[in-house]
Amino acid sequence: MDLFAEALDGALVVRVGEQRIDAAIAIQFKDRMREIAAQPAPRVVLDLSAVQFVDSSGLGAIVSVMKFLAPARKLELSGLTPNVQKVFHLTRMDTVFTIHAAFPEQKLQDAV
16 A cells, blocks of 8 residues: 655645555555554645545545544545546535645655
8 A cells, every 4th residue: 555645734645656445455545544644733635646446445445534533633635536536526525525626746755
């Protein structure tokens, strides 16, 4: 599970380095996100710009991370590809998450 984190603009930005978040890696994703989210930051932004596919297990894992952070911190999303955006829209999860078109592109300095 390739996840890379950096502090940027007052947020912990976690970039997903996988093309899919599906049943095969959902548990790994959720566990790894919980480890990374232990770092103090008022906001956590999940950059999904490399992700081309999310199934129901992947969506459930993302929601689980959101619940893990709440209520003290928010999970925000950025860089949704068209297929991933469609999943969030069809499930109405786009009304639950704050979704950014993109987060500032900067070189990762602190890979986790």
